[in-house]
Amino acid sequence: MDPPPACRRRENRSDYSVPFGGADYQTIEIFLSCRGLRKMDLLSNTDAFVVFGLCAPETVPFGQGRGRRRPTASAATPTELGRTEVVRDCADPEFVTSFRVEYHFGEVQEIVLDVFDEDVRGSEDLRKHDFLGTARVTLGQIMGSYWNCCWRDLKTGGRIIVRAEKVSEEEDRLALRVNGFGLKNKDGIFGKSDPFLAVSRVNGDRSWTTVWRSEVVMDDLSPKFRESQIQLRKLCNGDVDRPLRIEIFDWNRNGVHQHMGLVETCVREIMTRPSFEVMYKNKKKKGTLAVEIADVIRVPTAVNYILGGCEISLMVAIDFTGSNGNPFEPGTLHYRDPDGIPNEYQAAIAAVGDIIQEYDTDRKFPVWGFGARTDGAVEHCFRVGSHDEVVGVKGILDAYEETFRRGITLSGPTLFSPLLAEARRQVRKNSERTEQSYGVLLILTDGIIDDMDLTVDQICEASDEPLSIVVVGVGGADFSGMDKLDGDRGPLISYSGKLCSRDIVQFVPFRKYSSNVSRLASETLAEIPDQLVQYFTKREILPNYPVQGSSLDGEEKTYCSKY
Secondary structure, eight states: OOOOSSOBOOOOOOOOOOOOOOOSEEEEEEEEEEESOOOOSSSSOOOEEEEEEEEOOOOOOTTSSSOOOOSOOTTSOOEEEEEOOOBTTOSSOBOOOOEEEEEETTSOOEEEEEEEEOOSTTOOOGGGSEEEEEEEEEHHHHHTSGGGEEEEEOTTSOEEEEEEEEOOSOOOEEEEEEEEESOOOOSOTTOOOOEEEEEEEEOTTSOEEEEEEOOOOTTOSSOBOOOEEEEHHHHHTTOTTSOEEEEEEEOOTTSOOEEEEEEEEOHHHHHHOSEEEEEOGGGOEEEEEEEEEEEEEOOOOHHHHHHTTOEEEEEEEEEOBGGGOOTTSTTSTTOOOTTOOOOHHHHHHHHHHHHHGGGOSSSEEOEEEESEEETTEEESSEEOSSSSSEEHHHHHHHHHHHHHHHOOEEBOOOOOHHHHHHHHHHHHHHHHHOSSEEEEEEEEEOSOOSOHHHHHHHHHHHTTSSEEEEEEEOSSSOOGGGGGTOGGGSOOBOTTOOBOSSOOEEEEEHHHHTTOHHHHHHHHHSSHHHHHHHHHHHTTOOOOOOOTTSGGGGTHHHHHHOO
16 A cells, blocks of 8 residues: 555644743753663563652741751652653663653752552552662752763662753644554564554764654554644654654564664654655665654643733632631731731732732732631631722732631631632633633632532532632641642542543642742642643633734744744
């Protein structure tokens, strides 16, 4: 069969770009691989995966002076940020899963890499897998190494290789579908190969890092691979001329995949050439890869929507339950010091509110309280202050003070579901007025939620609405239960079985970042931009063109023509 004469191109409607401002940190992407892992099973090689953890530099607790950074983080407990895929039956795995972290200059940020051999397929419980060893390395050591690459030996044998690269702000994706024709057969005269593709990008030291793999097509020497969307950032870090290798392998159950040939190219060539000859050993031509679809899909950013007039509305909710302690006793979370020293709620409002208010279009927002007795009855969503909306962070703090002057009794239980229902009502009302509006609910609370099931139900329903939720934990309580609300480990499922369509909750423990405003800002806002974009793009709502005279006017031509 002859390959098609040309690849098909798709139209795109969103040709926008916005330059990003500078910061005291860089976003870097970390790639992992291992060499010479110990064989833990008698009949097969290692089924390896890596648990990626990050140690945050410790600071002096809130109220005990300015935070002082430790010179090393080696004793700190890491926070798990994710896990790689499992590479089966391979002593030298190349992991496709990568990890994006913020590299802060002048801070000791240590990553902890625990390597395991999977024993119970699919189990999240690490105790059910063989531990192969751990490695610790700071981001500074990685970025200071030759070509941003270093390695650490593992106690049981072998080593782990860590490679980092500064991430471009490229969010666009390459929609790619290729077909193979007449590929090399590695299964003899009685069988056919089971091909899959592996794409690698070149590094500064001329080594190669695998960044994507296709599905396996069984028993077919002329496979038709499914269309995939690959982030340009991951594929080539925004450089469409960066050398790539498309390697074809014959999949084998034992994990030892046989090489069937390769193509050396770049994104620009993939988009302009209809086909490539597959080169086998000794530069022999063996088959063809035909490009059926190769198209850059423009992915808008949150900045595009905001410059296009998207209205962001902030809503604030404050915990007035009895677990905060007697507000007239020094040391409790709501105690207002006569000398004007802010309590933790006031400090959190000032710090976090100052960050999030920048997202609000008019800096006017409602402030609600929950869990207190007002006029004798416990209310789980009541107005804080005298007005339906307040202006700026000062307005929130003034309304907070006014609530205590008016007289309330801290009570309980701690219920989130009434707050979420009111926030959903607000964003629906805003959506009726303008299609491009989005809400952010900031909840400041000190502890355990007493209506977790109803809260999960509300979050699952809200995931289909223009809303993000930021929960800030105030005080030193155990906030481990909040992890259930954060969808980083997988989507929430409501009691009725509804699957959360997107992750809309971000939890931030205030004490952990109270002495570092820049880290507090990045943690608080980390997920809101992506959540906003996910909501609008899922509904095929593209950003409006920016208002005339905005800074975007001079950027659009560059963006549209850079390919």
